[in-house]
Amino acid sequence: MGIKRLLTGACIATMLMGMGAQAEEMTRERIAVGITETIQGYNPYGDAVVLIGSLWCKVYGCITRFDFEQGRMVPYLAESVEPVGERVWEIRLRSDWQRHNGDPILAEDVVHSIERTRNDPNSMRQFVVASIESTEIVDDRTVRITTKEPDATLPDNLSLLPVTSKKLYDAYGQDADRNHAYGAGPYRLVEISIGNHMVLERVDDHPMVSPTNPYQIMYRIMAEPEQRVTALSNGEIQIAQGVPPQLVARVDELPNAHATFANSVEMMFLAMNPSTHPWDVKEARQAVAHAINREAIVAALLDGRATLLDGPVGEGQFGYDPDFRTPYDFAPEKSRALLEEAGLSGVEIDFYTPVGRYTTDRQIAEAMVPMLEDAGFKVNLRTPEWATLWANVQAGGVPFYYMGRGQMLDPSRALRQYFETDGSPRLDYSNSEVDRLLQAERRTFDVDQRVATVRKAMELITEDAPAHFLWLHQMAWGVADGVDFTPRPADRVDGWEIHIRQD
Amino acid sequence: MASYLVRRLIGVIPVLLMVSLMVFALTQLAPGDPVSMLVSDETSAEDRQRIVEAWGLDRPAPVQYLSFLQNAVTGDFGSSFRYREPVLDLVLARLPASIELAIYATLLAVLIGIPLGVLSAARPNSLLDNAGSLVGFFGVSMPNFWLGILLILVFAGTFNVLPSGGREPWGMDLPSITGFLTIDALIQGRFDAFWTALRHLALPAIVLGTSMTGIIMQLTRATVAESLREDYVMTARAKGLSERVVLWRHAFRNALVAVVTIIGLEFGALISGAIIVETVFSWPGIGMLLIQSITYRDYPLIVGLVLVYTTLFVLVNVLIDILYTTIDPRIRMK
Numbered sequence: 026m027g028i029k030r031l032l033t034g035a036c037i038a039t040m041l042m043g044m045g046a047q048a049e050e051m052t053r054e055r056i057a058v059g060i061t062e063t064i065q066g067y068n069p070y071g072d073a074v075v076l077i078g079s080l081w082c083k084v085y086g087c088i089t090r091f092d093f094e095q096g097r098m099v100p101y102l103a104e105s106v107e108p109v110g111e112r113v114w115e116i117r118l119r120s121d122w123q124r125h126n127g128d129p130i131l132a133e134d135v136v137h138s139i140e141r142t143r144n145d146p147n148s149m150r151q152f153v154v155a156s157i158e159s160t161e162i163v164d165d166r167t168v169r170i171t172t173k174e175p176d177a178t179l180p181d182n183l184s185l186l187p188v189t190s191k192k193l194y195d196a197y198g199q200d201a202d203r204n205h206a207y208g209a210g211p212y213r214l215v216e217i218s219i220g221n222h223m224v225l226e227r228v229d230d231h232p233m234v235s236p237t238n239p240y241q242i243m244y245r246i247m248a249e250p251e252q253r254v255t256a257l258s259n260g261e262i263q264i265a266q267g268v269p270p271q272l273v274a275r276v277d278e279l280p281n282a283h284a285t286f287a288n289s290v291e292m293m294f295l296a297m298n299p300s301t302h303p304w305d306v307k308e309a310r311q312a313v314a315h316a317i318n319r320e321a322i323v324a325a326l327l328d329g330r331a332t333l334l335d336g337p338v339g340e341g342q343f344g345y346d347p348d349f350r351t352p353y354d355f356a357p358e359k360s361r362a363l364l365e366e367a368g369l370s371g372v373e374i375d376f377y378t379p380v381g382r383y384t385t386d387r388q389i390a391e392a393m394v395p396m397l398e399d400a401g402f403k404v405n406l407r408t409p410e411w412a413t414l415w416a417n418v419q420a421g422g423v424p425f426y427y428m429g430r431g432q433m434l435d436p437s438r439a440l441r442q443y444f445e446t447d448g449s450p451r452l453d454y455s456n457s458e459v460d461r462l463l464q465a466e467r468r469t470f471d472v473d474q475r476v477a478t479v480r481k482a483m484e485l486i487t488e489d490a491p492a493h494f495l496w497l498h499q500m501a502w503g504v505a506d507g508v509d510f511t512p513r514p515a516d517r518v519d520g521w522e523i524h525i526r527q528d
Numbered sequence: 529m530a531s532y533l534v535r536r537l538i539g540v541i542p543v544l545l546m547v548s549l550m551v552f553a554l555t556q557l558a559p560g561d562p563v564s565m566l567v568s569d570e571t572s573a574e575d576r577q578r579i580v581e582a583w584g585l586d587r588p589a590p591v592q593y594l595s596f597l598q599n600a601v602t603g604d605f606g607s608s609f610r611y612r613e614p615v616l617d618l619v620l621a622r623l624p625a626s627i628e629l630a631i632y633a634t635l636l637a638v639l640i641g642i643p644l645g646v647l648s649a650a651r652p653n654s655l656l657d658n659a660g661s662l663v664g665f666f667g668v669s670m671p672n673f674w675l676g677i678l679l680i681l682v683f684a685g686t687f688n689v690l691p692s693g694g695r696e697p698w699g700m701d702l703p704s705i706t707g708f709l710t711i712d713a714l715i716q717g718r719f720d721a722f723w724t725a726l727r728h729l730a731l732p733a734i735v736l737g738t739s740m741t742g743i744i745m746q747l748t749r750a751t752v753a754e755s756l757r758e759d760y761v762m763t764a765r766a767k768g769l770s771e772r773v774v775l776w777r778h779a780f781r782n783a784l785v786a787v788v789t790i791i792g793l794e795f796g797a798l799i800s801g802a803i804i805v806e807t808v809f810s811w812p813g814i815g816m817l818l819i820q821s822i823t824y825r826d827y828p829l830i831v832g833l834v835l836v837y838t839t840l841f842v843l844v845n846v847l848i849d850i851l852y853t854t855i856d857p858r859i860r861m862k
Contacts, residue, residue, distance in 0.1 A: 057698060063820055066611050073568035146582050147612040152570035219611055219618070220820065221812045224698075243698050247810050251677045255685040255692045412560030412825055419564050430569070438570055 055241035056263040056508060056525065058518055059253040063246055064223050067202040069187040070141055070148040075432055076266075076516040078150070078185055080244060083225060083520060085187035085208030088116060088135065089180045091434050093513050096341060097472070098180040098435075102130055102188055102209060108470045111175050112158075116183075118166040125228060126207040128190060132162040137191035139170075147199075152438075153185045175468035177475055181435040212242070212520050221246055227520060237524040244518070257282050257503040264510055264518065265503035269384060270328040276503040286330065286499040287512035291431035292337050292439075293383065295393075295493040300453040301424035303374065308367035310490040314353035316360040316400035319495055322392050326385050331496035336483040339497045341514060343435040344479035351487055351494070360400035370401040377407045377426040379414055384498050390427050421450025434515055436479065437467060444486050454491040529853075533846065540842045544835055545597075551834045552596065555827045556589045562609045562825040583609060596831065605835075606828035610821065615832035619814055623836065624707025625695055626806070626813030630798045632710075632729050633737035638791065641741040645748025645787075649756060650775050660745055667742020676735045676808035683731060691728050693810040700724060732809040736802055740794045747790050751783035758782070784855050792848030796841035 065072040069081035082090065090101040100106055104117045118130050142154045156176045161169040172179060193201040206214040211233040212225035222245045227234050245262060247253045253265040254272050258279050268276055268284060276284040295313060297304040304310055323331045332339050335351040364370050378390035387408060394404045417423050430439050442448045445463050446455040462482035469475040487494060502512040509524040563579050580586050584595065599606060605615040648660035684692035691697065696709060702721045705712045713722035755761060756779050764774045806815035814833055821829035
């Protein structure tokens with residue numbers, strides 16, 4: 026009797042709890058997006074995370090933005106961004122856009138934003154303005170920026186620079202971010218709950234938005250993928266970022282949502298530090314490149330959801346060459362021959378991989394071990410915690426590792442960081458010809474010429490094999506029916522690209 | 529009683545000092561550093577160095593620790609590297625969420641675990657006893673994260689009767705008074721909000737309370753069963769008291785000290801156990817904050833949060849000591 030009562034009570038309780046379930050269904054006015062990254066706070070310069078940075082560009086507006094249709098940077102808050110000398114760029118601001126409180130966007134705001142990015146004690150985005158030597162206000166709408174050396178990648182950097190108001194900062198200090206976050210972007214900031222969510226609201230008279238764009242968007246942090254998918258299924262959220270391969274089929278089976286894919290712009294690669302043995306021997310690096318069966322890994326572990334790379338970049342990224350093919354096909358016999366030729370058969374190597382940082386990273390590394398051993402390496406797989414591994418990689422203490430490098434819409438900064446002499450200790454690679462080409466591409470303002478130079482540098486790097494370029498993950502997103510959203514590379518979830526169907 | 533409380537509270541100070549020293553030392557010894565984790569991949573060495581200096585990480589560890597202590601005495605636990613907000617503000621903003629979850633989980637565990645344990649003890653080897661044992665083993669052995677995901681899939685996914693996570697739905701708009709949503713809702717007469725908050729609490733509280741239920745049930749069963757073999761129970765029965773009175777007023781009351789002790793200990797463990805549950809359910813409490821702070825090597829936040837956990841644990845134990853005197857008048861606070 027007691028058990029019966031208990032069970033009956035439990036059933037009634039569950040049914041009662043269920044009454045009125047799911048009040049958070051999509052309306053024509055607002056949607057929720059389940060994201061994986063945490064939200065640091067109100068300071069638009071305080072977060073190095075790409076997705077969060079792009080949210081601030083929606084609120085404040087950035088000087089340029091990447092147009093995925095055109096495959097290049099286009100002016101955003103600026104009317105034009107043009108080089109007017111070898112080291113001087115002129116930015117002309119739009120006159121037809123205003124801040125959400127009606128204030129104009131001024132040249133002094135651009136200078137203020139550059140200074141804040143550089144000097145704000147809470148800024149984590151100093152790299153964005155690292156190449157800038159000085160700024161000069163020409164008139165209310167015109168700024169001249171002088172770079173330390175010729176820098177054709179400046180427009181790329183300026184796409185990461187939210188333009189905040191000098192007037193409001195002078196009046197309110199850091200409090201301006203929290204209580205006077207008036208930007209000139211198509212969405213205004215409504216609310217932030219640190220570490221939980223961020224709510225943006227459409228600016229109806231902004232030229233970039235249309236009535237079918239959601240009026241409000243909540244970016245809700247949901248670290249657990251099962252939760253994101255479940256929340257998508259029951260209508261708590263309408264877009265789910267980062268659906269892992271094992272859950273894609275479940276999303277596709279949902280009656281109210283589907284999975285959709287976008288290439289990431291994060292190159293996945295095997296780094297081999299040439300200042301360490303045996304990676305100082307080119308044949309050893311080439312042996313690795315021939316040993317890895319990328320097709321098999323992508324098919325078996327990534328469910329086919331990755332695009333193989335022939336160099337550091339793939340389709341849609343700056344400098345991609347559709348005619349270039351990597352010289353390193355899967356050829357275990359070539360691997361063995363190369364190692365034997367170098368007298369390195371049986372050489373012991375430590376192979377490091379992060380765990381849980383990238384899609385099925387550990388499983389991928391585990392699959393690579395027998396491939397490398399088949400080539401003649403004796404492999405010790407190391408799986409340190411991410412913070413430990415990352416600190417060691419940045420310090421140059423890891424000779425051979427599986428890793429990703431994001432923010433590569435324009436690969437210039439990444440190529441410099443990994444492959445230019447003294448770019449960073451993480452690979453410690455040096456090749457005078459690569460140095461020459463990378464320096465030249467940064468000085469080349471003609472886009473076609475620059476593409477040609479970047480391509481040449483990337484071909485050389487690929488052939489010399491300090492890194493073996495593997496693939497770009499195809500990132501899966503879950504999207505509710507009734508919402509039109511094509512995910513973009515680089516984790517962009519821009520409100521003006523989301524449309525709620527009106528039928 | 530008052531002098532006992534004062535002594536106990538003064539006794540917290542060396543505990544906190546020891547804990548802070550240990551946590552501080554461990555964070556320093558752990559590989560990885562906050563600057564690597566928080567700044568962009570592309571930040572120059574010079575900018576990194578500037579951040580290291582701004583955060584005081586260039587100073588020797590003992591100097592950093594002493595500086596922390598000096599500020600902590602005035603209630604300043606520093607600012608989080610990750611969130612750039614005072615640690616105390618961050619913790620206080622999230623503490624009610626964790627405590628509210630722990631209270632509901634404890635309530636659930638007590639309401640199920642104690643009756644089940646007492647009744648199982650009263651009817652050993654019965655169907656109820658076997659079912660109770662099963663609940664006990666299930667509760668103790670079930671991993672929180674697994675049970676959490678399972679319940680999300682079943683109740684938020686398949687049946688779609690409960691939310692998958694979070695503390696409140698978008699747009700509930702309940703002004704905060706105490707920080708405890710259910711209490712705030714009742715104070716303001718917002719029964720719709722109370723119900724909604726309760727629905728959000730349901731799954732995480734069930735998961736968090738499951739292992740506690742198992743422990744309470746098993747301990748209650750064992751102590752009540754032992755009490756039932758005592759002479760005073762035989763005397764009570766001989767006096768003609770009903771079985772219900774014997775069981776609940778005599779046997780259970782004598783077992784209560786042990787049960788309350790375990791509830792106290794478990795409540796403390798529950799708050800720290802919530803780290804996993806809060807992550808699975810995106811529950812905006814201090815558990816999730818701790819996970820994030822460890823990932824990013826956010827030293828001030830790690831130390832601040834561990835100190836809060838320690839303080840809560842000690843305070844709960846002081847509360848349990850006070851409860852002893854109510855339960856058993858023979859116990860005196862000296």
